[in-house]
Amino acid sequence: MTAGKASAEAGVDEDVSGDADELYGRLRAYEGRPAATAGTGKDLVNETMIRHWCEAMGDTNPAYTGPDAIAPPTMLQAWTMGGLSGHTDRSGPYDELFALLDGAGYAAVVATDCEQEYLRPLRPGDRVTFDAVIESVSARKTTKLGTGYFITTRMDVRASGEPAGTHRFRILKYRPAKAGGKPKGPAGVARPDPVVNRDNAGFWEGVAAGRLLIQRCGVCAALRFPWLPGCNTCGSPEWDTVEASGEGTVFSYVVMHHPPFPAFSESGEGGPYAVALIELAEGVRMVSNVVGVPYDEVRVGMPVRLEFLRTGPEARLPVFRSSAGGEG
Template sequence: MSEKAGAAVSRDSDDLYERLKAYEGLAAATSGVGKDIVNEPMIRHWCEAMGDTSPAYPETAPPTMLQAWTMGGLSGHTDRSSAYDELFGLLDGGGYTSVVATDCEQEYLKPLCPGDRITFDAVIESVSARKTTKLGTGHFVTTRMDVRANGELAGTHRFRILKYAPARQKPKVQRPRPVINRDNAGFWDGVAEHKLLIQRCGLCRTLRFPWLPGCNACGSQEWEAVEASGAGTVYSYVVMHHPPFPAFDPPYTVGLIELAEGVRMVSNVIGVPYDKVRVGMPVRLEFLRVDEDWELPVFRGTGS
């Protein structure tokens, strides 16, 4: 690209960004109403799926269900604003036609209880300047949703996506990185030292995995990290054949491993042909280097 053409592209990008910024602060959804009141069956299904056995549920809903009560399902919602559609139209028109969710943040202000009627409003909180990522170049769009229970603010949900133009160059093949935050950083620090760390509640001494800020048995936020022995068995597993992804070599086995300590974690089962993995198979922890600066805990089959 010539210097003149490059300058023209830069000007067009700057002009588009100014138009995108004008949508900050505008409504993304107004007067939204949850399709269902907070109810025990949905709470029970969520807790079963998450393995959460806290006695607090279903008298109250798990706080992390905050967004679930606002979802429109397959039929969607009719309360999305024209500003939100216009913003996405501008991004599509600028060539940023692909989309990927990047992260979300939630704040909890009051518990939700069965019978609560959920309403919500959402605002386009920010649109970033053009960013270049491994996926491609685009703009991050953050929306903030205020969720109310019977008219009282119960929490906020920030959701961030990247609208991008796919990179033309084939990116370097690399295993996806986990999202590391203040709640799970200690686990990944342990992995870097070849330790598999699980949490133990400081109050009721219940072991838990994955890492959480509070105990799902008693609710205490006091905890300590303990090193697992690395022994375990295959509790369940799936064999991945599709979709193909350049960083992986299908078919491969993803197992739900029950550690000797009693907690379970998801990881790859290695050292055994995918069609020979069985429920109850003993496994032993290893650390697999997947690239020059990243290792992951995996489990090698040790025979029946």
């Protein structure tokens, strides 16, 4: 089974000339070299992490609980991640590749998409090990973010010594485009555009029309968010949509202090701002900003209602404004 692949490189133009040819040749020399060797997951596959994942995703599939539980397949990468303490198994070639790009001015980075292939279920008690390779480096591309190179890393994952899956992760290392024509947000600071791919395009079409659409399974009628190619509950690929009422509550939240990001702070000065997990009246949850209330006054359980923030002539984002006590 292979997860849906986002069309991350759609709309980009190949741009190879002059010095870029020489740099591209040096970058391609890293293809096939190891990004990590004999890596080991920091924790055994365990019920606690599976439960936290399912609660965060709103996934109630019974296969992930009980004495015969398995881990959700999409957790494949989770067991290999370094966490805040970082990676200890990353290879020298991987760091050299990044240093080469940084030195050439392609210092910004953004994740674009991933592909996963599942070969064997992961079960509590499994020890996850992995090897990773720098699979490919694209020719230089010009994107809306800027000019750079797409780097694909392939990770081969094993569970207790048996092949469990493959994870391909693609990033763009780029030189940011010069500011100028990009629309500004309310604070006068450019806000990044959302990443639109074939799995979520319908959602963003709804946002553009002032509608917040939730996927509904065409077989079991379960609602799901964020948008996915298949149902978490029954696995059916059939679906339609329902429009959210716009009412909800703050299920949880964090206050972002660093790094400063003026585009997300209402003052435009890069101060703290709240990022909340909103539980919609329909029962699904989504991550968004809470606006119209100071970041330090956001509370769990706070009632909110949907509105659309215009960030450019054709750009809108769903955000939520506090409706407690008749505010707004």
